Amino acid sequence: MPKSTEFMELVQTNQGIIRKLVGLYADNEEQRKDLYQEILLQAWKGYPAFRGDAKFSTWLYRISLNTILTSQRKPNRIDYRESVEEALLTDESDPVKNENKRMLRQEVRRLPEIERAIVSLHFDGYSNPEIAEMMGISINNATVKLHRIKNQLIIQLQPQIS
Amino acid sequence: MKDLNKIWGQDDTQKDVLQEMLQNKSFTKGSLHSPLAKLKKNLFIHIIYAVVITLGYAFVIYYFSFWQVQACILLLIGFNFWAMSSAYRLYKNVDPDLTHDDVLTELKKHYFAFSDWQKQSMRVALFIYPFAGAGGFMLGGAIGSGKTPEAFMSDYRIMIALGITIVVLVPLAYWLSKWMYRVAFGTYIAQLKESIAELEREG
Numbered sequence: 001m002p003k004s005t006e007f008m009e010l011v012q013t014n015q016g017i018i019r020k021l022v023g024l025y026a027d028n029e030e031q032r033k034d035l036y037q038e039i040l041l042q043a044w045k046g047y048p049a050f051r052g053d054a055k056f057s058t059w060l061y062r063i064s065l066n067t068i069l070t071s072q073r074k075p076n077r078i079d080y081r082e083s084v085e086e087a088l089l090t091d092e093s094d095p096v097k098n099e100n101k102r103m104l105r106q107e108v109r110r111l112p113e114i115e116r117a118i119v120s121l122h123f124d125g126y127s128n129p130e131i132a133e134m135m136g137i138s139i140n141n142a143t144v145k146l147h148r149i150k151n152q153l154i155i156q157l158q159p160q161i162s
Numbered sequence: 163m164k165d166l167n168k169i170w171g172q173d174d175t176q177k178d179v180l181q182e183m184l185q186n187k188s189f190t191k192g193s194l195h196s197p198l199a200k201l202k203k204n205l206f207i208h209i210i211y212a213v214v215i216t217l218g219y220a221f222v223i224y225y226f227s228f229w230q231v232q233a234c235i236l237l238l239i240g241f242n243f244w245a246m247s248s249a250y251r252l253y254k255n256v257d258p259d260l261t262h263d264d265v266l267t268e269l270k271k272h273y274f275a276f277s278d279w280q281k282q283s284m285r286v287a288l289f290i291y292p293f294a295g296a297g298g299f300m301l302g303g304a305i306g307s308g309k310t311p312e313a314f315m316s317d318y319r320i321m322i323a324l325g326i327t328i329v330v331l332v333p334l335a336y337w338l339s340k341w342m343y344r345v346a347f348g349t350y351i352a353q354l355k356e357s358i359a360e361l362e363r364e365g
Binding site: 004008011012015018019022029032033034036037038040041042043044045046049050059062063065066067069070071072073101104105112113114115117122123124125133134135136137141144150153154157 | 187192262361
């Protein structure tokens with residue numbers, strides 16, 4: 001299979017990672033588009049060096065985070081309104097689940113950038129050692145940070161989530 | 163509240179511009195726009211400008227045979243060569259590839275690339291401005307008055323005017339460049355610094 005076809009298939013399968021992360025950081029449609037473009041291009045150019053030591057999803061996650069956190073964005077205007085992406089998320093079959101998800105996403109979007117990244121990795125199933133490795137911090141630091149962020153989220157969401 | 167992971171885990175299925183990009187592979191034709199890629203491009207332009215300006219200086223040295231002006235300009239050329247070589251070294255070392263390192267390393271790589279570049283440029287500029295000011299002053303005075311720089315500068319009032327020009331011009335140019343740098347990269351540097359501090363802060 002040609003490398004490009006293989007790459008496209010892998011990204012297609014894992015596009016949820018990019019979409020979810022960009023949705024947590026982009027403030028508007030233009031920023032979202034720019035980040036998508038940059039992440040895909042970084043991944044495309046870096047793919048020949050991808051040796052498969054890590055899972056593709058982990059590799060893509062790291063590239064997405066690196067791209068987002070080092071991108072030159074306008075001053076962080078915290079927009080508490082739903083993002084366009086989240087507004088489109090209307091799972092009419094289960095409005096309660098959908099509402100819970102929207103509220104969780106909204107609370108995560110209120111967190112500082114680094115905390116957003118850490119908690120997002122955790123929710124996406126990465127272990128504390130994996131989070132520590134991806135972020136470049138100690139396992140202990142990752143564990144403590146995560147514990148604090150989750151507690152904070154629980155306090156914020158406790159009265160709201162059904 | 164143990165269900166935060168479960169709530170988060172519900173999959174996103176909506177389509178947006180990402181899907182379009184993947185379908186038509188439009189991203190493969192672009193070039194990187196990451197800040198380091200931009201810095202690299204800026205450095206390249208910086209080098210080109212330095213070459214053009216150095217050629218301009220060489221022309222002035224050749225055309226105006228006032229040794230005082232030539233001495234100032236020779237110093238400027240020397241600084242230009244130094245600036246070009248350091249910009250080239252930085253250009254070679256800047257790697258806009260974000261696929262290898264962890265987040266903290268990448269943030270630091272970007273932060274230091276920009277802040278080191280700024281410090282270096284500002285230091286060089288501080289040395290250059292007085293000579294540039296003096297050279298320009300003497301050349302302009304000599305051409306304007308139709309005298310040689312010795313004759314033009316022999317009046318003590320002109321010497322005072324030169325002193326004032328340098329004293330006013332150097333800090334002004336320094337602060338102007340600092341302000342321009344802050345406008346161009348200040349927010350970005352602050353954002354990187356904040357993220358690095360956040361990561362390094364123990365839990």
